[in-house]
Amino acid sequence: MAKYLLLKHYRGAPAPINDVPMDQWTPEEVSAHMQFMRDWAARLEGTGEYVDGQALSPEGAWVRYDGEGRPPVTDGPFAETKDLIAGWMVIDVETYDRALQLAGELSAAPGAGGKPIHEWLEVRPFYGEQATATE
Amino acid sequence: MNESLLRELVPAVIGVLVRRGADFAAAEDAVQDALVEAMRKWPDDPPRDPKGWLVTVAWRKFLDAVRADTSRRRREELVEAEPVSDRGGAVDDTLQLYFLCAHPSLTPASAVALTLRAVGGLTTRQIAQAYLVPETTMGQRISRAKRTVAGVRLDQPGDVATVLRVLYLVFNEGYSGDIDLSAEAIRLTRQLAARINHEEVAGLLALMLLHHARRPARTGPDGRLVPLAEQDRSQWNTQLITEGVEILQAALARDRLGEFQAQAAIAALHADAQTAEETDWVQIVEWYDELIGLNDSSVARLNRAVAVGEADGPRAGLAAIEGLDPSLPRHAAAAAYLHERDGDPVAAARLYAQAARSAPNIPERDHLTRQAARLNTQLRGHPQAAN
Numbered sequence: 001m002a003k004y005l006l007l008k009h010y011r012g013a014p015a016p017i018n019d020v021p022m023d024q025w026t027p028e029e030v031s032a033h034m035q036f037m038r039d040w041a042a043r044l045e046g047t048g049e050y051v052d053g054q055a056l057s058p059e060g061a062w063v064r065y066d067g068e069g070r071p072p073v074t075d076g077p078f079a080e081t082k083d084l085i086a087g088w089m090v091i092d093v094e095t096y097d098r099a100l101q102l103a104g105e106l107s108a109a110p111g112a113g114g115k116p117i118h119e120w121l122e123v124r125p126f127y128g129e130q131a132t133a134t135e
Numbered sequence: 136m137n138e139s140l141l142r143e144l145v146p147a148v149i150g151v152l153v154r155r156g157a158d159f160a161a162a163e164d165a166v167q168d169a170l171v172e173a174m175r176k177w178p179d180d181p182p183r184d185p186k187g188w189l190v191t192v193a194w195r196k197f198l199d200a201v202r203a204d205t206s207r208r209r210r211e212e213l214v215e216a217e218p219v220s221d222r223g224g225a226v227d228d229t230l231q232l233y234f235l236c237a238h239p240s241l242t243p244a245s246a247v248a249l250t251l252r253a254v255g256g257l258t259t260r261q262i263a264q265a266y267l268v269p270e271t272t273m274g275q276r277i278s279r280a281k282r283t284v285a286g287v288r289l290d291q292p293g294d295v296a297t298v299l300r301v302l303y304l305v306f307n308e309g310y311s312g313d314i315d316l317s318a319e320a321i322r323l324t325r326q327l328a329a330r331i332n333h334e335e336v337a338g339l340l341a342l343m344l345l346h347h348a349r350r351p352a353r354t355g356p357d358g359r360l361v362p363l364a365e366q367d368r369s370q371w372n373t374q375l376i377t378e379g380v381e382i383l384q385a386a387l388a389r390d391r392l393g394e395f396q397a398q399a400a401i402a403a404l405h406a407d408a409q410t411a412e413e414t415d416w417v418q419i420v421e422w423y424d425e426l427i428g429l430n431d432s433s434v435a436r437l438n439r440a441v442a443v444g445e446a447d448g449p450r451a452g453l454a455a456i457e458g459l460d461p462s463l464p465r466h467a468a469a470a471a472y473l474h475e476r477d478g479d480p481v482a483a484a485r486l487y488a489q490a491a492r493s494a495p496n497i498p499e500r501d502h503l504t505r506q507a508a509r510l511n512t513q514l515r516g517h518p519q520a521a522n
Contacts, residue, residue, distance in 0.1 A: 025508050
């Protein structure tokens with residue numbers, strides 16, 4: 001088994017095909033989307049492939065150390081950033097192809113007009129554990 | 136014996152060990168170990184005297200821990216030399232634990248964790264699950280909290296207000312995983328109300344019961360948030376409402392108003408309305424005025440503005456909201472609501488979308504997104520689309 005991070009972006013990913021902001025959908029389309037996401041996570045738990053998932057608020061800031069005895073410098077809230085992460089899902093699957101397949105399914109979540117969003121998701125492999133038995 | 140009855144014994148057993156000469160931190164650890172053992176053994180072999188069993192096992196665990204630590208030899212001798220007595224002293228051990236675990240030197244998160252363990256009798260694992268943090272993290276938080284209060288004497292009178300703040304924090308955490316923190320907070324507040332005659336303890340208990348009574352109606356079948364005005368009121372728990380109102384009336388009769396009583400009075404007025412339209416908003420505004428008189432907070436002023444919008448119309452509500460800091464949590468949501476009632480769906484839709492972006496949790500975010508979507512759909516000329 002290998003772990004993969006599926007990253008969803010508010011900004012920074014290539015534009016999806018069905019690119020309409022959520023507050024411009026109908027309420028029923030919003031509900032259908034939420035239901036799809038819940039069902040998808042529940043199904044993955046059922047197959048034993050789900051590890052973790054969290055959603056992030058769009059708010060936040062950049063922070064860095066500014067030297068001894070000084071408060072950290074902040075830059076934000078994210079006015080300049082090109083990339084903004086909306087959330088993640090960690091899955092534990094047999095193969096890279098399976099990770100791609102699942103990300104593809106997630107990207108088909110319904111959006112405006114009830115049609116798939118075709119959202120671009122980032123799929124990133126975790127570094128594995130060092131094998132106990134090595135040649 | 137069920138788990139919640141077992142947990143009720145925990146503070147008293149800690150008290151016995153402390154009176155026998157154990158310090159609080161060691162006593163609490165020993166009782167936690169005994170509790171874990173009880174959960175494992177009792178289902179197959181329930182004891183005749185559960186409290187006696189816990190005292191015996193916890194005391195043994197305590198002595199084992201002391202013996203294991205050779206640097207504590209001097210204290211071991213001290214402990215062994217002391218007469219062993221289970222007689223209750225003049226002070227109420229459980230009450231003293233409430234004060235200790237909510238000690239002002241603790242951060243709110245530490246006070247919550249320590250209260251749930253030492254007064255609530257939950258295991259570190261259960262508390263960790265409820266707060267969605269690893270068990271080792273919660274264990275560290277509790278250990279640090281115990282070190283912080285190590286020098287505090289257990290027989291000193293504490294501050295009820297700090298205890299109430301901790302219990303209210305637990306209540307508002309709701310429930311996730313196996314542990315229903317709202318129900319646990321109610322249990323702990325009931326236990327406190329039985330020990331101390333204080334109108335704000337009663338006020339907080341009433342507030343919790345009145346909120347808890349509405350919980351079944353607060354979430355839809357698909358997990359979505361249902362706002363107060365749209366809730367199916369037949370799902371409200373009338374027994375809890377009756378109890379909450381009675382406790383509140385008795386507290387108010389003492390004529391020593393406090394914030395929790397005022398908030399409970401507002402909750403009682405909502406609970407009293409058969410339909411949302413029958414809500415006595417004029418009285419609710421008056422209670423918000425009382426609340427602001429007790430403690431002028433911008434959160435209370437924001438809530439008051441929404442109530443004014445119902446009592447005197449949306450224009451009055453919008454006037455009341457003016458001058459409040461727009462970065463206040465839920466400010467945009469309140470403004471959106473008032474603008475829609477005032478017949479300005481364009482401003483309302485924009486504000487709902489803005490409110491969704493700064494929502495504090497996912498159910499609220501989804502609810503606010505749906506509100507924006509509903510108005511935008513109407514504005515595009517599909518008036519048939521409802522919520």
